[in-house]
Amino acid sequence: MTAERDRATGCLEGLALGDALGMPTQSFSPEQIEQRYGELSDLVDAADDQPIAPRMGAGSVTDDTEQALLLARLLIDGGGHVDAAALADALIEWEDSMRARGSLDLLGPSTRGAIDQLRAGAPIGSTGAAGTTNGAAMRVAPVGIAVPLSDPETLMDVVRESCLLSHDTVQGIESAGLVAAAVSAGVGGASPREAVRRAISLVEDAPGRGHWTAHASVTARTRSALKGAEGRSDEELFAFIRSDVGTSLEATESIPAAFALVWHYADAPFAALLAAARMGGDTDTMGAIAGAILGASMGTTGFPRDQVSLVRRVSRIPIDEVVPGLLNLRDNH
Numbered sequence: 001m002t003a004e005r006d007r008a009t010g011c012l013e014g015l016a017l018g019d020a021l022g023m024p025t026q027s028f029s030p031e032q033i034e035q036r037y038g039e040l041s042d043l044v045d046a047a048d049d050q051p052i053a054p055r056m057g058a059g060s061v062t063d064d065t066e067q068a069l070l071l072a073r074l075l076i077d078g079g080g081h082v083d084a085a086a087l088a089d090a091l092i093e094w095e096d097s098m099r100a101r102g103s104l105d106l107l108g109p110s111t112r113g114a115i116d117q118l119r120a121g122a123p124i125g126s127t128g129a130a131g132t133t134n135g136a137a138m139r140v141a142p143v144g145i146a147v148p149l150s151d152p153e154t155l156m157d158v159v160r161e162s163c164l165l166s167h168d169t170v171q172g173i174e175s176a177g178l179v180a181a182a183v184s185a186g187v188g189g190a191s192p193r194e195a196v197r198r199a200i201s202l203v204e205d206a207p208g209r210g211h212w213t214a215h216a217s218v219t220a221r222t223r224s225a226l227k228g229a230e231g232r233s234d235e236e237l238f239a240f241i242r243s244d245v246g247t248s249l250e251a252t253e254s255i256p257a258a259f260a261l262v263w264h265y266a267d268a269p270f271a272a273l274l275a276a277a278r279m280g281g282d283t284d285t286m287g288a289i290a291g292a293i294l295g296a297s298m299g300t301t302g303f304p305r306d307q308v309s310l311v312r313r314v315s316r317i318p319i320d321e322v323v324p325g326l327l328n329l330r331d332n333h
């Protein structure tokens with residue numbers, strides 16, 4: 001396996017592992033997480049009262065991983081581009097399959113609202129005008145694998161394509177751009193902290209895209225989160241993120257939180273994912289984003305192989321099927 005393929009594989013493995021670690025804790029408070037799972041140290045089954053994934057088995061992934069792989073296939077089929085109408089169709093089919101399986105893990109609020117508007121006759125281009133949650137960022141990692149950082153304009157154009165349906169706002173595009181750029185930098189050989197720095201610089205320098213909303217800048221809040229995370233102990237970091245950054249599904253909170261975890265745990269990637277799982281709030285998405293960035297930089301050796309193998313076995317995720325196609329797109333640039 002080439003170094004580039006190892007890092008691309010590590011990206012998607014890290015995404016899936018962070019997602020699966022956060023699956024049983026998502027939407028719980030830190031106190032509820034500790035009551036149900038104690039000192040979380042590996043993959044566990046979801047509790048009976050898990051509000052989104054009750055009784056799901058250890059190693060099960062959520063919408064973060066499934067939608068990322070869905071986007072990967074659309075990118076490959078689209079020759080490196082994302083067709084918003086095809087994304088809508090694929091997401092509707094995915095949600096129908098989830099309902100058939102009895103899952104409560106369905107489309108997020110921005111994507112759900114966009115598809116409802118689309119079905120009511122609204123044109124794509126207007127359906128994502130209010131989407132400021134983290135749905136675009138959670139599934140965008142394949143764009144970072146497919147497009148090298150040396151082509152920033154194309155990278156942000158494809159990010160915009162992936163956001164157009166549901167998150168075509170300044171915040172939606174900033175958040176997805178940060179994740180895609182950090183992943184692209186990592187796949188290209190950058191260390192975790194260097195990948196984060198390069199991602200922030202790229203998004204700050206990119207021309208403005210997307211509809212204006214009254215929310216804060218995701219990039220500015222990410223810079224502030226990194227500054228606030230510097231020099232803190234683990235427990236001080238947890239308290240800082242919970243009180244000053246936030247862990248909700250809003251892009252202005254969960255993306256800076258995930259980047260702060262990458263920054264703090266740049267040399268301890270599995271600890272970053274466990275921290276995300278214990279944080280409370282949108283734990284699976286913070287874990288998935290942190291895992292994708294750390295895995296892109298560190299490759300398949302970044303996380304415990306027994307944990308990754310359990311996720312691969314339980315969730316049957318086709319990582320090895322999409323990585324060659326994504327890297328072929330990258331090579332063509």
